[in-house]
Amino acid sequence: MAKTYWIGTYRAVTNPEKLAAYAQLAGPAIAAGGGTFIVRGTPAKTYEAGLNQRTVVIEFDSLAQAVATHDSAAYQAALAALGDGAERDIRLVEGV
Numbered sequence: 897m898a899k900t901y902w903i904g905t906y907r908a909v910t911n912p913e914k915l916a917a918y919a920q921l922a923g924p925a926i927a928a929g930g931g932t933f934i935v936r937g938t939p940a941k942t943y944e945a946g947l948n949q950r951t952v953v954i955e956f957d958s959l960a961q962a963v964a965t966h967d968s969a970a971y972q973a974a975l976a977a978l979g980d981g982a983e984r985d986i987r988l989v990e991g992v
């Protein structure tokens with residue numbers, strides 16, 4: 897079974913306080929779901945029209961585990977805390 901990577905990019909942060917509240921809840925929810933943070937931060941370098949946006953990569957053992965974590969009550973509470981505090985893009989990608 898292929899590992900799955902939860903890749904998030906932040907187009908804009910409109911409310912840093914809401915983002916901080918989200919982070920306090922999301923980190924434990926993701927860890928409880930078996931996720932391991934691989935990358936958290938802004939790119940050191942971008943190429944080919946790349947955007948210098950905060951990027952997060954989280955590794956899961958499977959797609960099912962990543963989906964279950966996203967859909968869990970704990971992570972949904974984190975999303976509620978974030979509300980309109982950031983514009984983001986989240987993708988789940990299976991490894992090769």
